[in-house]
Amino acid sequence: MSTPATQVPVEPLPLPAERRDDAPAWGIFDRIGVVLAWVAGITLCLIAAAIVIYMLFRGLQYVNLHLIVTHPEVGLDQSKTGGFLDPIIGTVILTVLGTAIALPIGVAIAVWLSEYGRPRGLARAVESGVEIVAGTPSIVLAIFGLLLFSQGIFGFLSFTAEGNAVFGRSFFTAGAMMSLIALPLVVGSTREALHAIPDHVREASYALGKDRASTIRRVLIPGSRSGIATGASLGMGRIAGDTAIVVILLGATLTLQGVGGVPGLSTLKGTGSTLTTYVYNNSPSGEGGAPEKAYAAAFVLLMIVILLNFAVDLIARRRKAQWRA
């Protein structure tokens, strides 16, 4: 405003001498604010760097191939307790199982919410329902799961003791509850992806004589594939990192304990552990024996999570180009 834009020699308003008329004034509080913002940003970087470098250092110090490929064993002497092959397998099984359950249900909910959403009241209720599931602590999900799956009718999912007492702890039951952790993430990012598909794409499909159901199946779901994948990877990261459900619903037994004779199925019906409970039990707060092994397992876990994170990044980058053309 105060910049003299024309040649007319108009005397500008008298301003304080130190104030330049091309830059806005920076009060002391504004300066403090900017400095604090810088401090916050740099601190975040430093914390992340400290965690990654420290874990990398400890990881390279303690991880070796022997640890990763040998089964754990119970023992007092740390040189004889083996590695953590079983927890790694447990993490993989549980992550795949949880995602496999969450994915179809999550996509269905997202599609219904954004493409149908009738009656409105029900849609709004489902929406806040998903939010409540997202906000429920995993420990509460865990002990609710234990209560639910100890009921007689779910006996086929886990170990049944003498007198029909259902144990309720197995890969199946833990996977089912884990899927609830991933569900809101899948719903959220699928909805976002559906939202990003322009309406003219839908209209083009209707104009070709497709009804809504086949538009969803042939156009919208393929079109939101990368959003679905983002949600799935985020969910996998959360599942791989959760401990409470494993402690309570998987039994956190050191090795995979199959139930019944059918190979494969017996493992899924049985108990086991994951890297998270392995770390927990080997830390000073568990039985406390072996910080080296806890560090090694935590390092492997962190690598898995970082890889999943990286996958999210890649998918998101690819998605950006999709609807621009």
Add this chain to the structure above:
Amino acid sequence: MTSAATKNRVDRRAELVLGALASTVLLLIAGMIVFVMLKAWPSFAHNGLTWFGPGGNVDQELTDIFNSPAEPSHYIYTLHAWPLVYATALITLSAVAIGLVVAVLSAMFIVEFAPTALRRVLEPVVRLLAAVPSVVYGLIGILVIVPFVAKTFISESTKNSVAYVVQLDGTSILVGVLILTVMITPIMIAIVVDALRAVPNSWGEGALALGINRWRALWTIGVRAARPAIVAAAVLATARALGEAIMLSMVTGSVGFTPNPLDGLTFFIEPARPLAATIVDNSEGLSVVPFGQTLYAMAAVLLVASAFLSFSGWYIRRLLRVRGVTSVGTTAPGPA
């Protein structure tokens, strides 16, 4: 005509199937509340409101419940869970309060002030911090930070000053709050950054054109418009903090103790144990009937608290939405 009718029927059926599937979420939540409440009822019924009150040593009470006689008529339920509730509230609220300030500042930094190179680093950093499993945070806490606190802040005299009530060994609310803040801040940053980006550029540009500086423009226009998202972020972070069990059970000492602010600075290095950590720590006891019911009562408290949070967050967002950015994706929890 018939083909159109068939098509319509297929479409209708798809809608019904998807709708039914979506409604199972509501069924699940109803089931969860009913199941947990029913199981928890004896503990609440026996104690009434004193369940939440102070009195006695909570760990001793839990042990008594665990060891109660086998006949149902002699079950012991007496519990005054105040230390656990207090620890939950104290740790959650402090972490969220600190985290919210840091999150808003960092989000402003990422959106407005960071040089491009730094911004490229910061975004993956935020996602990484949000993705690190809580047990890894806990491990670093108990093996690195707790010994550091024990060595630096705890002298013989501080130890002796509270030795008659509690032992100090470095596991403390200070470490718990510190790590919890690091855990929940990235979640909030991700949401606030998205919201600040969703504010129309012209709003901020209009403010700049009126001659105020960049900080003022962002603070008075961007942050104000993003208030619904900031509330959503705080709610989500509170829910995460409330339910954090593993990390807190590792670093806060797992003692049912009520840290006393009157102890001065020693207050920060006193141990405590929130509700969620209590459930995890005692999960072997779930099969002992009265003890299990007591743990379910704690879960019920957490469940009600988190559902209440969801509702109040939704309500506050509605109130603020009038003037805010409406299209912010608050339904996508976590770092999206």
